[in-house]
Amino acid sequence: MKGRSPPNLTTAHHRLIAAPSDLPWPAPTGQPPHDPLFRHAWFAPDGNQHNGSSHDGGNAGDSLRALLAPTIDTRGNLREIILIPLAAVFMALLIGALIMMATSVEPHIILRSFVAMADGSVGSLNAISETLTASIPLVLAGLGIGLAFRAGLFNIGAEGQMVVGGLMAAVVSFSVTGLPMALHLPLVLISGLLVGGLYAAIAGFLRAATGAHEVISTIMLNLISIRLLDYLLRQPFIQKEGRSDPISKAVLETAELPRLLSFIDPNLRLHFGLFLMLGAVILIYWLLYRSKLGFAFRISGENPDAARYAGIRAGLTIVIAMAIAGGLAGLAGAAQVTGVLGRATPGFTAGIGFDAIAVALLGRSHPVGILLAGVLFGALEAGGRQMQVDAGVSIDMISIIQALIIIFVAAPLLVKRIMPFLFADKPKEDADHG
Secondary structure (H helix, E strand, O other), X not given: OOOOOOOXXXXXXXXXXXXXXXXXXXXXXXXXXXXXXXXXXXXXXOOOEOOOOOOOHHHHHHHHXXXXXXXXXXXXXXXXXXXXXXXXXXXXXXXXXXXXXXXXXXXXXXXXXXXXXXXXXXXXHHHHHHHHXXXXXXXXXXXXXXXXXXXXXXXXXXXXXXXXXXXXXXXHHHHOOOOOHHHHHHHHHHHHHHHHHHHHHHHHHHHHHHOOOHHHHHHHHHHHXXXXXXXXXXXXXXXXXXXOOOOEOOOOHHHOOOEOOOOOOOOOOOEOXXXXXXXXXXXXXXXXXHOHHHHHHHHHHHOHHHHHHOOEOHHHHHHHHHHHHXXXXXXXXXXXXXXXHOOOOOOOOOOHHHHHHHHHHHOOOOHHXXXXXXXXXXXXXXXXXXXXXXXXXXXXXXXXXXXXXXXXXXXXXXXXXXXXXXXXXXXXXXXXOO
């Protein structure tokens, strides 16, 4: 690569937010890094690659750090990051009310529906339990989708990854017997995670090896997983005895996620998956922002030219990112089977994998944002059921509101045009005043 100029990384979009010492590799010692994601990532200022024996190896390392530092800014405007999702939720609820008015719903019914939604999501211990229970698979799958987004990959396949992960968890849960819960439950969850990861890695491999776009391949894998589920649920080793419909055998008690609030009320469904969800948020945050692998993901997603110039192995990065994303979705499916449903049935994912795309978008692909967005969508789902019972408003209105939220989040300029007063800059005081 002699004579090749480095990519231009000094655009306004890639602002410098980290000193060279903040980058995740140590100061150069004259030897190239041995991380499998990097190929001799030591470059001199002129763009020539060195093997560690160069007289200016230290300067080359410093040059590389300074070169890549501008590419790791994902913070944006903090006020916009907070206000745009909040404004999107408000406008979606407002438009939802207008739609109900346009369909001849009385204003007092509209008001009652929103009161019922709030009551059904946070108005009681049972409501909070239902909200958190609904949010667990949304957050887990959303974390996987958000991680893929950070790596520049659009993983549409969380639904299919949940299907295969949940099905595998169900099979392991009733076919492996004689183990205590301390061994059986982790085995079931890990099996779901691994199968989901392997299933997503197929799309990653196709992208890395052949250039097949992951959107197309994951959509096809979704269809395959759904048909595979229908087929396998009718096989004797999976189908429940005495049943002709496609339904699996029941999850053994030693493989069930324990319910957390059963000592208060046996009907409260919140389960141990809550801690899996919180642990996954912490782990993915650390992975993305405190590890070399996460740095490689973010560099590959924000500036592929810089990633290639740094020697990051794009193909390996793609496969690993998709595998981790699929593993999280597979874990979401396993948690749903072992914590809520107790068996696998056709459509047991109920579109959660697709809703998780919206969660990742609303959360700006940040682990904490995804957690908050997942809880919000869980609240909408739990509150929507109560809204339908108390006010007689179709639960389909919740899907409309969710879709509107994503439209507004995906079009921040539209939000700013509709609500400019939220984003107007405060006038600066004259420095010479007084």
